[in-house]
Amino acid sequence: MSAPVAAPYVPAAASRLRPDALGVLLTAVGVLALFGLPFVLFKANRILPGEPRSLLAVLPAAGAWGCGAALLLAALVAVLARDARLRLGGALAGLVALALAVAASGDILTPPGNNVVRVAPGGAFWVLLLCLGLLATDAITRLRPGPLTRVLLLAGFFVVMGLSLAHGTFDHLSVMREYAVNSERFWRELLRHVWLALGSLGAAVLVALPLGILCHRVPRLRPGVLGTLNVIQTVPSIALFGILMAPLAALATAWPWAAALGVHGIGAAPAAVALFLYSLLPVVANTAAGLGRVSRAAVEAAHGMGMTRWQVLSAVELTLALPVILTGIRVVLVQNIGMVTVAALIGGGGLGTFVFQGIGQTAMDLVLLGAIPIVALAFTAAVLLDALVEVLERTKA
Amino acid sequence: MITVENLSKQYGAATVVDDVSMQIERNSITVVVGTSGSGKSTLLRMINRLVEPSGGRVLIDGKDTRAEPAHLLRRRIGYVIQGHGLFPHRTVAENIATVPRLLDWDAARIRARVEELLQVFQLEPATYAEAFPHQLSGGQQQRVGVARALAAEPALLLMDEPFGALDPIIRAKAQDDLLDIQCRFGTTIVLVTHDMDEAFRLGDRVAVMSEGRLLQYDPPAALLTRPADPFVARLTGQAERAMRLLSLTTAGEAAVPGSSTGPAVPASATLREALSELLWCGAESVAVLDAEGRPRGRLTLDLILARGRP
Amino acid sequence: MSGRHFAALLRIAALALLVAFLVAPQAFAPVFAPLTQYGAPPIYDQGNLLSLALAHLGTVCLAAAASTVVAVGLGILVTRPSGAQFLPLSRTLVNIGQTFPPVAVLAVAVPLVGFGEKPTLIALFAYGLLPIFENTIVGLRTVPAAVLEAASGVGMSARQRLRAVELPLALPLILEGIRLSLVINVGTATIGSTVAAKGLGEVIIAGLLSNNNAFVLQGGLVTALMAVLLYDALAGLERRLCRTVRID
Numbered sequence: 001m002s003a004p005v006a007a008p009y010v011p012a013a014a015s016r017l018r019p020d021a022l023g024v025l026l027t028a029v030g031v032l033a034l035f036g037l038p039f040v041l042f043k044a045n046r047i048l049p050g051e052p053r054s055l056l057a058v059l060p061a062a063g064a065w066g067c068g069a070a071l072l073l074a075a076l077v078a079v080l081a082r083d084a085r086l087r088l089g090g091a092l093a094g095l096v097a098l099a100l101a102v103a104a105s106g107d108i109l110t111p112p113g114n115n116v117v118r119v120a121p122g123g124a125f126w127v128l129l130l131c132l133g134l135l136a137t138d139a140i141t142r143l144r145p146g147p148l149t150r151v152l153l154l155a156g157f158f159v160v161m162g163l164s165l166a167h168g169t170f171d172h173l174s175v176m177r178e179y180a181v182n183s184e185r186f187w188r189e190l191l192r193h194v195w196l197a198l199g200s201l202g203a204a205v206l207v208a209l210p211l212g213i214l215c216h217r218v219p220r221l222r223p224g225v226l227g228t229l230n231v232i233q234t235v236p237s238i239a240l241f242g243i244l245m246a247p248l249a250a251l252a253t254a255w256p257w258a259a260a261l262g263v264h265g266i267g268a269a270p271a272a273v274a275l276f277l278y279s280l281l282p283v284v285a286n287t288a289a290g291l292g293r294v295s296r297a298a299v300e301a302a303h304g305m306g307m308t309r310w311q312v313l314s315a316v317e318l319t320l321a322l323p324v325i326l327t328g329i330r331v332v333l334v335q336n337i338g339m340v341t342v343a344a345l346i347g348g349g350g351l352g353t354f355v356f357q358g359i360g361q362t363a364m365d366l367v368l369l370g371a372i373p374i375v376a377l378a379f380t381a382a383v384l385l386d387a388l389v390e391v392l393e394r395t396k397a
Numbered sequence: 398m399i400t401v402e403n404l405s406k407q408y409g410a411a412t413v414v415d416d417v418s419m420q421i422e423r424n425s426i427t428v429v430v431g432t433s434g435s436g437k438s439t440l441l442r443m444i445n446r447l448v449e450p451s452g453g454r455v456l457i458d459g460k461d462t463r464a465e466p467a468h469l470l471r472r473r474i475g476y477v478i479q480g481h482g483l484f485p486h487r488t489v490a491e492n493i494a495t496v497p498r499l500l501d502w503d504a505a506r507i508r509a510r511v512e513e514l515l516q517v518f519q520l521e522p523a524t525y526a527e528a529f530p531h532q533l534s535g536g537q538q539q540r541v542g543v544a545r546a547l548a549a550e551p552a553l554l555l556m557d558e559p560f561g562a563l564d565p566i567i568r569a570k571a572q573d574d575l576l577d578i579q580c581r582f583g584t585t586i587v588l589v590t591h592d593m594d595e596a597f598r599l600g601d602r603v604a605v606m607s608e609g610r611l612l613q614y615d616p617p618a619a620l621l622t623r624p625a626d627p628f629v630a631r632l633t634g635q636a637e638r639a640m641r642l643l644s645l646t647t648a649g650e651a652a653v654p655g656s657s658t659g660p661a662v663p664a665s666a667t668l669r670e671a672l673s674e675l676l677w678c679g680a681e682s683v684a685v686l687d688a689e690g691r692p693r694g695r696l697t698l699d700l701i702l703a704r705g706r707p
Numbered sequence: 708m709s710g711r712h713f714a715a716l717l718r719i720a721a722l723a724l725l726v727a728f729l730v731a732p733q734a735f736a737p738v739f740a741p742l743t744q745y746g747a748p749p750i751y752d753q754g755n756l757l758s759l760a761l762a763h764l765g766t767v768c769l770a771a772a773a774s775t776v777v778a779v780g781l782g783i784l785v786t787r788p789s790g791a792q793f794l795p796l797s798r799t800l801v802n803i804g805q806t807f808p809p810v811a812v813l814a815v816a817v818p819l820v821g822f823g824e825k826p827t828l829i830a831l832f833a834y835g836l837l838p839i840f841e842n843t844i845v846g847l848r849t850v851p852a853a854v855l856e857a858a859s860g861v862g863m864s865a866r867q868r869l870r871a872v873e874l875p876l877a878l879p880l881i882l883e884g885i886r887l888s889l890v891i892n893v894g895t896a897t898i899g900s901t902v903a904a905k906g907l908g909e910v911i912i913a914g915l916l917s918n919n920n921a922f923v924l925q926g927g928l929v930t931a932l933m934a935v936l937l938y939d940a941l942a943g944l945e946r947r948l949c950r951t952v953r954i955d
Contacts, residue, residue, distance in 0.1 A: 021792060137803070138796040234934035236894035239911050239927025246742065246920045338808025342898060346915060355814045359902060364818040371811040378806040386802075447859055472862030482857025486875045496861050545861070555860075 022138060023078030026131040030075065033131075037123030040105045045116045046174070046363050052122060058105045070097030071128070078135050088139035094132045098125065099164075106172030120174040120365060147387035147394075154383050174365040175372070182354070182369065190373060192268070193350035196343060197336040197377075200272050204279030205329065211280070212287025212325075213313070222288060229281035237274060237339050241346045244270035271343030271350075278339065279332040286328025290321030323393045330385035337378040341370070398423050399444065399553065399585070403453035406439050406609075413439045415609035416453070421602075423552075426579060426586045428600035430593060430632070436609040437589045441555050444587065445474045457553065472496055475546030475554035475584070479561040481538045483530040489515075489541050490526040496549040514544040517578070536567040540574070547582065556588040560595065572598055593633060597641055605629050617645050622707035639705040643668040646704055652685040652694035659683045664693055672701050718939060725932045729757040732925075739921035749921045751910045760929060763906035766824060766899065767892045770831035775885055778836045782843025782881075783869065794844075801841050809834045809895045817902050827899030827906075834895060835888035842884030846877025879945060886941040893934040897926070 040058060041050025056064050070093050077090030106119040145153065170176045179186055215222040235243075248269050294317050302316045318325075344352030354370030357363075399421040406414040414436040421427045431437040442448040444455055446467040455462045462470055483492050490511050497507045515522045518540040530538055539559065546554055559575075560568045572595065579586055590596055596603045597617045604614040605628075613625035621638045624630035634641065648671045649664030659680030662671045664687050671683050675698055682697040728735055732750045739749035750756075784790040785797050812833050816826035850873050858868040874881075900908025907926045914922025 022796065134796070134800075137799055141795045141799045231931070231935060234890060234894060234938065235927055235931040236897040236908075236911070238897050238908065238915075239923060239930060242911055242915050242920070242923030243927055245923075334806050338810060341808055341810040345901070345912070352810065355810065356901060359814060359817060362817075367814045367817070371814050374808055374811050375806070378808060379803065382802070382806045445860065447856070466864075468859075468862045468864045468867075470862070471860060474862075476857070476860030478853055478856055478860065480853045482851070482853035482855075482860070484854060484858070484872055484876075485851075486872075495863075499862055499867070542857075545857075 019079050020082070023075070023080075023135070026134060027075040027079055030071070030128050030131040033124045033127035034071075037127060039122050039124045040102065040109065041120045041122045042109055043118040043120065043174070046118050046177075046365060047361070050118075050120055050122070053105070053109070055101060055105075055124065058108060059101060060108075063101065063104055067097045067101040070094055074132060074135065084139045084142035088136060088143065091132050091135035091139055095129075095136065098128055098132060099169075102173065103164075103169045106170065110172045115177075118174040118177060118365065119172060147390040150383055151387050154380060158380075175368045178354075178363075178365045178369045182366075186354075186369065189349055189351050189353050189370075193337070193340050193352075193374070194377065196268060196272055196275065196340045196348065196350055197333065200275035201279055201329065201332055201336055203272075204276050204332065205283055207276075208280050208283035209287055209325075212284045213291065215284060215288040216291040226281070226285055226288075229284060232277050233281050237278070237342045238345060240274040240277065241270050241343060241348070244273050245346060248273070267346075268343065268348045270346060271340065271348035275336050275339060275343075279336060282328040282331040282335075283325070286324050286331075287321065290324030290328075291317055293324065294320045323389050326385060326389045326392065330382060330389065333381045333385065334378050337374060337381060341374055398458060399587075400456040400459075401440075401444070401453070402456065404440065404443055404450050404455065405452040406436070406443060406448060407451045412609050414443065414450075417606075417609075417611045418453075419604060419611060419614050421585065421587060423585050424579075424583045425601040426576075426588065426599050427602050427604065428596040429587065429589045429604045429606060430591060430596045431606035432632075433591060434608075435606040437591075437606045438557055440606065441557055441587060441589045444553075445471050445476060445555055447471075447476075472499055472549065473551055473553075475549075475551040477542050477546045477554070477556040477559045479558035481530075481542030481562075483538055483541055483545070485530055488527050488529055489520070489533070490522075492530065492541060493545045493548050495545055500549055502549075510548060514548060517581070518544050518574070520544075535563060536571065539563060539567075539571060543575070543578070547578070547584070550582070552585060554584045554586045556586065558590055559588065560592075561590075568595075575599065593641075597645060605632060607632075618642060621645075640669055642707075643672060643701065643705050644670075648683075648685045648696055649687070649693065651700060651704055652696055653700065655695045656692060657682040657684040657695035659695075661686050662696075664688070668696075668701050668704055671696055672698075672705075675701070718936070721932060722936055725929065725936065728925075728929065729760050732756050739925065742921040742924060743919055747917065747919045747921070751913065751922050751925055753913055754909065756910070756925075756929070759905065759907055759909060760933065763893075763896055763908075763930070764933065766827055766904065766906060767831060767889065767896050770828050770892060771835050771885065771889050773828075773832050774835035774888060775839055777832075778839035778884070779843050779881060782840050782847060783874075786844060786847040787865075797840070798844065801837050801844075804833075804837050807833075809891075810898055813898060813902060822903040824899075824904045826902050827896060827904040830899070831892045831896060835892050838887040838891075839881065839884040842880040842887075843877065846880030847873055849880075850876045878948060882941065882945045882948070886938060886945070889941065890934050890938045893930060893937060897930055 034055065038050075038052030039055040040053050042053055043050045055067065059067065074090040074094030074097075077087055081087050081090065102121050102125050109119045110117050140150075140153070164170065165176075171180070211225060215225055232240075298316055298320065299312060302312045307315065340348070340350045341352035341355055343350050344356050351370040351374050354366050355374075358366030358368075358370065401417060401419045401421070404414060404417045405412065417436075417440060429437045429440060439448055443450045444462070446462060449467075484495070487495075493511045493514055494507050497510060502510075511526065512522050515525060520537060520540060525533070525537070530541065533541065539562070543556075543559065546556075560571050563571060575586070576599065578584070588599060600617055602615060603617050603620055605612045605620065605625075607628050613620060613629050615623075615625075620629060620633050621642045624633060630638075644667040646668045647664060648662050648666045648668060651668055652664070657680075659682045660674050660678045661684040662674055664685050671685075674683055675681075682695050684695055685693045687693045736749045743749050781797065785794045809830050813826055813830035816829040820826055820829065854872060854876070855868070858872045863871065896904070896906050897908035897911055900906055900912050907930050910926030910929075911923050914920060914924075914926065
């Protein structure tokens, strides 16, 4: 009884100096990429295919040596060090060197005053970014940061990125070139993207919470409600957007005041309605599940102390179920941020506009201008809501 | 015969088992007792190498257990754990057949063996062979666990708190069954428990462990009459030791020729039960009856009291 | 009629409807005609619906098969003692990976492998990995400790234990992961048509481009019906395979 039952899973205690398996793997992949793939692609204009350039060919000797030394340091720490802080430090040093190297490549390869030439990060850059990102993620995972620390780490990352973008560090890279051309539209579409995702979520929560409570109170309704919402989830987003265009267009024609409010067959309205419909299931299901998990004893005690039904629901049941409900909201938010992208296909706007324009023009840089912020938004939403759920669960335990 | 030689186990800086040596006789039941964290489970698990020792060795019939791959060794040693560990996705018959299948017995032999064991453990094959573990009661699951361990006719059976999850009445029955099984198959049994009553009831010899060390390894009576140190005395329960001593002897063993007008007890009853009967009825002596109900002798209060002294 | 019979009947009716529509779409023209304007064709006429549906399903199944092999293999690896050090990282990666929208993956894959089926396969493969990987890990790690101990105790080798005990017990959860990823991917694959993959997205996009709601509805309904039937069939398979496994 006393010995650990899951003994077969305990990794062999290795106090000896042994190379870290993950570090060795990532170092090997990184080295192969650095010497086998182009570090940047030089394009005479935005549509032409790029000519590969290696790190050594682009940077002056001092820069190349500096970057190489930082990468070597990161690799050594990754292979030999066990302390998670040290590993995080090594990975961050590597990431900074990589960012500076790619920014410098842009500056060097772009002739002064030339706005046509494009310098895009190449395969080696992306693979190295992935390897160093994995190392940093691994180190952070080993440190097991609390929710607040995770949010602070994310905020720190955004501050550094924001400052360097404002300073113009990356201005000569192709993605930033696309941004420079589209900057006004970019912020408009970004705002619209966030509004579509959050607005449909907000509306869905207003409907889904009562519906979830109802499913909990009247178990007979549950299979029907959840089954219907489940079927809605299986309709592909692109089709649901399209299907909703017709009735909304009819609505706009029949009632001019609706059109005045912004209800049109084409545009954001069908996207918002579709996202609202998709958002219902996770929130309803998690509300019902969360309420179902509230201990019967707590509810009985609350009744026993003379609370009204409304007080029991708001002060005991919903409060205790909140972490589960929030988990559902997290799922919806991350899902919505991804799905709003598709809304661009029906004129709904959002960052998807750049993605699909980019695909249409085979302009990878434009695709990235849309895709990178989408991933960043979804990731931020996930980190923030995960932290919130964890804080709530901790205060309860 | 099993020889444990200077067996030790360290996890990092912590020593869980500390230089334990003991001899376990063939066809006997050895019970290892101790508080939780005493290292008794680790000691047991080092015998079938579920835990690899940090030092020392184990010999079974003179042969070092490290002479063959661990999983092959384990196929020759039965193993029963608390909560039985039955495979939930396999039927009772399949569970019992696990080791014979690993050993590539032919189908007919496996079927016969499974049937035999189900009979021995009072599980009607027609009803239970194709049942799944979750359809059985706790006591039945435990019996299937033991049957599975015995399926390949191992000479040695290791049991780690096998009855820990059972309620007292079923546990007493399971303990009786184990004694019967041991008589029937002559299996050498090493059993780990934290229950002192269980140790005294089942053990031919009892090993007391604390903080990884073997404090005393003796027959139960010696544990009561000559505890090796204060910890053993505390563990065996000073307040109850006289009663425990009485429970080690049966009425049949202690009876003297003669007859009694007092209440009757069966020869298989312990002296503790006989004394309880005397006190209850206010009598001076009891009549001891054999299995067929014939008088076999008598026991007086004085005789019983004499047995309760060291 | 009992609930179970009703469900079975509904299932057969849905399947019959799907097959009928794919084989003889013109028979349904009157149903879709009211949705068209200015005499536009009510049934998609730029390609064979049946072959589009089969291509769609083929892409999804190929991607799912690849994700299953990789995800289950990785899941097994990180739950072995030798791979245990990768476990925390891989769980974090699964969580991060789930925040990547499939459209973004699709878009980023295009410059790497060009237009056509390939970027769709990559996006579906990557997106399908996550639910299967996560469920494999959870399934393997929630096998009761007593059962694992017993398996080793009776003398199973590590490989035997994995094959005969751990994988069968994790199977329900693994299958659930496969089901989730398949259903998500049937819908996501429609977006593949924006990068010229063959599939039902073609029908929807043709409808969007020519303002023909009949096309949009057809494409959407066929995809949804396929997803629902697939979900249902796999759930049935799961129940059949795992009827006996109950771990309390």
